[in-house]
Amino acid sequence: MCGIIGYAGAKQAAPILLKGLETLEYRGYDSAGMAVMSDGVINIQKCRGRLAALAEKTDHGQSMQGSVGIGHTRWATHGEPSDKNSHPHFSQNEQFAVVHNGIIENYQELKERLERYGYTFQSETDTEVIAHLVEYCDCGDLIRTVSKVLQRIEGSYALGVLSTREPECLVAVRKDSPLVVCRDDEAGYIASDIPALLPYSRDMYLMEDNEIVALTPGKINFYNIDARPIEKEIYHVDWDVSAAEKGGYEHFMLKEIYEQPQALQSTIQSRIRGDRIQFDGIDYTSSWVEQLTGVHIIACGSAYHAGLVGRYMIETTLQRPVNVEIASEFRYRNPIVDERQLVIAVSQSGETADTLAALREAKRRGARTLAIVNVVGSSLAREAHDVIYTWAGPEISVATTKGYTTQLLALELVAVYLGQQSGRLSQSAADALIEAICAVPELAQSALVDIAPIQQMAARHFNAKDVFYIGRGIDYASSQEASLKLKEISYIHSEGIAAGELKHGTISLIEDGSLVIGLLTQPKLREKVISNLAEVKTRGATVIAVTSMEDAKLNALADEVILIPETNPLLIPVLSVIPLQLFAYYISVYNGRDVDKPRNLAKSVTVE
Ligand code: F6R
Numbered sequence: 001m002c003g004i005i006g007y008a009g010a011k012q013a014a015p016i017l018l019k020g021l022e023t024l025e026y027r028g029y030d031s032a033g034m035a036v037m038s039d040g041v042i043n044i045q046k047c048r049g050r051l052a053a054l055a056e057k058t059d060h061g062q063s064m065q066g067s068v069g070i071g072h073t074r075w076a077t078h079g080e081p082s083d084k085n086s087h088p089h090f091s092q093n094e095q096f097a098v099v100h101n102g103i104i105e106n107y108q109e110l111k112e113r114l115e116r117y118g119y120t121f122q123s124e125t126d127t128e129v130i131a132h133l134v135e136y137c138d139c140g141d142l143i144r145t146v147s148k149v150l151q152r153i154e155g156s157y158a159l160g161v162l163s164t165r166e167p168e169c170l171v172a173v174r175k176d177s178p179l180v181v182c183r184d185d186e187a188g189y190i191a192s193d194i195p196a197l198l199p200y201s202r203d204m205y206l207m208e209d210n211e212i213v214a215l216t217p218g219k220i221n222f223y224n225i226d227a228r229p230i231e232k233e234i235y236h237v238d239w240d241v242s243a244a245e246k247g248g249y250e251h252f253m254l255k256e257i258y259e260q261p262q263a264l265q266s267t268i269q270s271r272i273r274g275d276r277i278q279f280d281g282i283d284y285t286s287s288w289v290e291q292l293t294g295v296h297i298i299a300c301g302s303a304y305h306a307g308l309v310g311r312y313m314i315e316t317t318l319q320r321p322v323n324v325e326i327a328s329e330f331r332y333r334n335p336i337v338d339e340r341q342l343v344i345a346v347s348q349s350g351e352t353a354d355t356l357a358a359l360r361e362a363k364r365r366g367a368r369t370l371a372i373v374n375v376v377g378s379s380l381a382r383e384a385h386d387v388i389y390t391w392a393g394p395e396i397s398v399a400t401t402k403g404y405t406t407q408l409l410a411l412e413l414v415a416v417y418l419g420q421q422s423g424r425l426s427q428s429a430a431d432a433l434i435e436a437i438c439a440v441p442e443l444a445q446s447a448l449v450d451i452a453p454i455q456q457m458a459a460r461h462f463n464a465k466d467v468f469y470i471g472r473g474i475d476y477a478s479s480q481e482a483s484l485k486l487k488e489i490s491y492i493h494s495e496g497i498a499a500g501e502l503k504h505g506t507i508s509l510i511e512d513g514s515l516v517i518g519l520l521t522q523p524k525l526r527e528k529v530i531s532n533l534a535e536v537k538t539r540g541a542t543v544i545a546v547t548s549m550e551d552a553k554l555n556a557l558a559d560e561v562i563l564i565p566e567t568n569p570l571l572i573p574v575l576s577v578i579p580l581q582l583f584a585y586y587i588s589v590y591n592g593r594d595v596d597k598p599r600n601l602a603k604s605v606t607v608e
Contacts, residue, residue, distance in 0.1 A: 033054065157176070182205065277417040475520065
């Protein structure tokens with residue numbers, strides 16, 4: 001996720017900005033930059049790569065004179081990581097400089113309008129639109145200018161803005177993207193999160209949506225969206241720095257579990273246009289989609305599990321066979337793939353060696369390829385014919401959580417898109433799916449409101465020896481993901497099994513004390529799974545049921561029930577996995593494991 005830092009005071013700004021950016025490094029980034037006001041002129045220095053490159057370019061900040069400035073670490077969303085796409089961005093007349101964290105949803109429309117007014121763009125970013133818009137809206141007063149800009153932009157943002165007309169002033173604002181402000185005796189500071197500001201103060205102002213702050217040396221003033229002054233309360237921070245980096249959470253995994261509602265919102269935002277799904281840069285013609293004979297989904301690990309769910313989604317809407325395959329198998333199997341098939345590679349990192357090799361194999365055989373990835377500009381994103389970013393933000397914990405659920409939602413968007421383009425999905429069915437998709441972030445939020453029962457459940461089962469997750473249909477796919485989550489971070493043996501397969505072998509493992517977690521989210525398969533749970537219960541297993549529909553029969557059978565919100569059966573895997581991520585997380589914690597860095601695992605598997 002991008003990081004913002006800003007300073008308005010009496011000291012040299014650039015070294016302070018560099019130090020702040022270093023503290024924000026853990027958020028993940030691919031480029032960095034700074035803008036410093038120097039004798040009424042804005043000096044911008046920026047480059048792709050690590051902060052060390054920016055430090056070297058600016059002689060550790062010494063070559064940028066000036067005491068008011070903004071800095072940025074960029075995690076690419078629009079446009080690949082490059083010098084020109086790095087922030088800050090200049091307005092056309094170079095009188096304004098802007099840093100931005102978030103996504104401007106209506107940037108395309110604004111860009112076209114600004115181009116008609118004669119503005120030219122140097123980058124592929126959504127942020128540059130804001131810089132030009134600030135110039136376009138300029139009324140001579142930076143607060144009122146920013147307030148006008150806010151009336152025109154849609155999406156999520158934290159912004160820092162400099163203006164040569166007010167060289168002592170730094171203005172910042174936020175909506176759906178974090179921004180904190182503090183001061184010490186001589187200066188004011190802004191940052192994307194608290195750790196970057198802890199060296200200066202423990203008393204913070206936490207900006208709320210559409211609140212504007214103006215920093216001048218020795219003064220901080222707050223305004224509402226209409227540029228009217230407001231008062232803000234101080235929030236005193238009493239955590240240590242390492243907890244603060246994790247936003248107060250004990251581990252990145254827990255933080256990332258909690259980030260899911262926001263990440264899911266980012267995945268869908270700007271892709272739902274009226275009653276249709278659209279992806280920038282992707283234009284499959286109806287006749288091309290209509291002639292497809294099938295789809296392959298290739299991926300590894302959790303991304304493969306997302307693909308297993310994706311099969312149900314795409315087969316429902318496109319009504320063509322979908323083959324889901326582990327990339328390391330696909331690449332060596334002599335797969336039957338040709339130009340009448342679409343191959344979708346799913347990957348959080350976009351660098352997984354097997355997935356990349358499988359994609360190359362599919363291309364070699366003539367298929368059109370689509371990458372669903374999180375990391376912008378990654379190898380898969382560059383090599384596939386088309387790319388859809390999940391926009392989950394950087395994932396630091398090795399075990400994926402928000403990376404996985406955003407893949408599920410992206411696959412559902414693709415499913416609706418293909419169904420609409422092929423003409424095989426009726427508008428009423430598309431409307432129902434789109435409505436359900438839009439509701440997912442809020443439902444995910446509701447699944448996170450009261451997690452104490454899950455934590456207590458983990459406390460009761462943390463020393464289990466074997467845990468079996470069972471389900472049918474789409475719940476079988478979710479069972480495999482839930483099982484992987486548990487085993488990889490707790491080191492407890494676990495399997496995800498198709499409930500109907502139990503009696504073909506695995507049931508011989510069930511004995512007193514075995515833990516069986518049954519997923520029952522699909523109305524038409526519910527009774528079948530209840531019967532399978534009864535079979536393990538009579539053999540001594542403890543049964544936990546995960547369902548959105550409680551009833552007396554299930555309550556009598558299950559030892560414990562996890563209730564999840566109801567939604568369309570195709571989307572329920574996004575919600576059913578959340579309590580199971582938490583269950584795995586707490587079991588790992590109670591076993592004293594290294595939750596964020598489990599043994600033998602790497603975040604990005606770039607070797608075969
Ligand atoms: C499990 C996990 C892995 C990854 C797999 C693929 O929690 O994170 O199974 O899903 O290594 O990684 P990406 O998605 O980066 O291709």
